[in-house]
Amino acid sequence: MSGPAAWCAALLDPDREVPPGLSTWNGSDPAQRFTVYRNNVTVSLMEALAETFPVCQAMVGAPHFRDLARAFVRRHPPRSPVLARYGHGFADFIAECTLAAPWPYLPDLARLELACLDALHAADAQPLDPDALAAALGRPETLPSLRLGLHPSLATLGSPYAVVSLWAAHQGDGPAPAVNPDRPEQAWVLRRGRAVLVLPMSGGDCRFVRALQVGATLGEATATAAAAASDEDADAAGGFDLTRCLAVLLREQVLTGIT
Amino acid sequence: MNPRRDSLPWAAANTPGTHPGLPPRAGVGLKPAHVQAILEGAPDLGFFEVHAENYLVAGGPMHADLARIAKRYPLSIHGVGLSIGGADPLDPDHLHALRGLLDCYQPALFSEHLAWSTHGGVFWNDLLPVPYDRATLNRVCAHLDQVQETLGRRILLENPATYVEFADSTLSEAAFITELVARTGCGLLLDVNNAYVSCINHGRDVLAYLAALPLAQVGEVHLAGFHRDTDSSGDPLLIDSHGSAVDEAVWSLYAWTLARIGPQPTLIEWDNDLPVFDRLHAEARRADRLLMGLEAGLETAGDTARRISA
Structure with a gap:
């Protein structure tokens, strides 16, 4: 050689x-x-x-x-x-x-940190025009058949360990508070402005986003998330909550389209 | 293929020393930690330089910041991953990603290294040395032709900092660089710190080395700090660490070089153990004083010449 x-x-x-x-x-x-x-x-x-x-x-x-x-x-x-x-x-x-x-929680903690880095560098996208949103909400009967465009930075992560709390405990300057790692947690990871946010959400909420990301309509994604949430042992975050999901998508400006 | 310099499409548009938008002033490497201080303080700097590979991401604050800086200052983009000295073909995806970045930001300059960093599909994240022989020279020239053609512009190639030499080398480093510059029409990014580090590490006369380079083709100068170590014989082994202030010996060489090539855009590189922005700016001001003093000196010489001729 x-x-x-x-x-x-x-x-x-x-x-x-x-x-x-x-x-x-x-x-x-x-x-x-x-x-x-x-x-x-x-x-x-x-x-x-x-x-x-x-x-x-x-x-x-x-x-x-x-x-x-x-x-x-x-x-x-x-x-x-x-x-x-x-x-x-x-x-x-x-x-x-x-x-x-x-x-044992380290692999999922690494996945969460990698999701943060990916969210930081994800493509830019404009949030949904409020007029387009108002028009869609004005015709509620069509809502289930609509597809939602999501910001490229939005990702979901779930773990049998409390990796979201572990991550959050290390974001301040002071000593990290103690966290019991042995409970499941899920989160949405997204970029808002310059900041990457890790938002604790339920497993159903995560399934909802994943369904939307692969092209499901709002109605299909809701059904998928609700069915999955009821199958699970109704996790601490309370399963799937459509209102919460939509409110967070709007608040964090990661809803980028309705078609 | 040995196209004549003036037949290359980018040669005319990019005459050495007259790069549109990149003044013969001092600039610094742009670091995310410094962006706020720069935007708030609007420091008087000639340009900013970034590593291309840090910006080959889709979006987010890296690009937002660079766009804001590029609106206010001339920009130089410096590649660290093309592996122009490599034995493998250049990565076409990477080359096209670079083209996209250059199209997006339209920097005044793009530069790369006389080194390899990728082999067998693995990226080694270091600037590894090449043997100075005919086969390597031909390959580097072919890669440079391909890079300049794909990027649609003349690029500058940086002289390396090295720690070992190859027993099979048949050319001196300066002869190797001189020939590839002549054959490809690329310019020289003269890294004075690298010149000093390599000459100390290989027992060469640094002034003779510099004088043997194609100094007329220098389009930018780099200055940086090194780390001092020793080899197994107890001789100094300097490491190109970019983690400290520019050494006094390198400042002296810089002044010597400027006296020969005139003022050139000059970058202060400080990539590790990053200081606060003001400390970095102070290094740039020192380079600026040498650049401006030189300009004043040249004007004085010109005035004298005119007086004598009148």
């Missing part, structure tokens, strides 16, 4: 010999100098992960997070020069990684 292939093999594996054909002006050890590149690659990618997953890092502590990040970087180096996309795959990795076993 020579050339860039030898470099690539050695960049992420400190036990591997450095690539052949390196020279130094003073006869110093090329392996020590090659370490600069190793460090640049590994440390910069670990730092990129730490920036994307600050709450995960806070929960497990910086040393443990470094171990997880280093393991991920070595196993799954990025495939794109756009590092905002790096980290997709981190949650699935830590779900399988024995290093993360003490924190």
Whole structure:
């Protein structure tokens, strides 16, 4: 192996010999100098992960997070020069990684943080024109057959763990309040203006948004969400609430169209 | 393929040193943490520069901020992920995404690196060195032709900071850069810190190195701080860390360079251990003083010449 292939093999594996054909002006050890590149690659990618997953890092502590990040970087180096996309795959990795076993909620917490990053960088879209909304509400009999356009930043997340509360506990400057992680939570993630919001919602509310996102009419999405909510053991948030969903969509300006 | 410089469509529109909109002033890298201070304080700066790959996202505050800055200041976009020195073909999707970004913001300049960062589909997030041999030179020239054609503009290529050399290199770095600039018509982004770092790391005479570069094709200068380490022989090994103030040795080289090439748009790069904006601006003001002092000096020289001729 020579050339860039030898470099690539050695960049992420400190036990591997450095690539052949390196020279130094003073006869110093090329392996020590090659370490600069190793460090640049590994440390910069670990730092990129730490920036994307600050709450995960806070929960497990910086040393443990470094171990997880280093393991991920070595196993799954990025495939794109756009590092905002790096980290997709981190949650699935830590779900399988024995290093993360003490924190069973960590994969879903990582999914929530990634949803926040995706919401931050999602495409811009104008909120629905109030006149169009008024016109639709003026013909209530047509409402069930309408399709709602949603802002590209809007995403849903559900977990058997209290990852929404864990996330919220780490948004202030002060010490994070204690959270019992062993209860299910769901949230909508969206961007309003410059800010990413994580709004606790019910599982039914999340199913409602997911149905709308795949093209269901308002009537179909309502039926899907209500049926699913009654199947579940009526979670603490009270199941599906159409009025609440519509109010939040309007308030946060993530309703972008009615057709 | 060795097209003559003046036959390239972008050569005429982008004569070195006269980039429309990018003045021979100091600029700084735009950091999200500084945007508010910049918009509120309206600092007197020549331009802002951003890393292209940070803006290859669909929307949100990154683009909102850059659009606001670009309305007030000239903009330079600096790519860190094209892997122009790579052995693999360039990533066409990435190249077209860059074209879209340039079409959107119409920056005065686009620059990239003499380095590779992608191989076998993996992005290594570092600027890795290339051997200076004929095969590599031909490949880099072909990549540069493709980049300039796809982007529809002349680009600047930055000289690298390196920590190892290749035993198989047959050309000096300066000869390599000189030839690729001549063959492709690209300009040179002269990173004075990289020049200093590489020359110290490889025992080269930095003034001889700079003098051997195609200085007439410099379209922008970069200045940054380095981190001091030592190699296994106890000689200095400088790391291009972008995490501190510009070193005095680099300021001296910068003044030496300006005396030869005249005032050029000059970027202060400070990407890690980011200081408050005022500290970054103070570095830019120092570069501006050298740029303006030089202009004053040139005027004086011109006046003298006119007096003598009159």
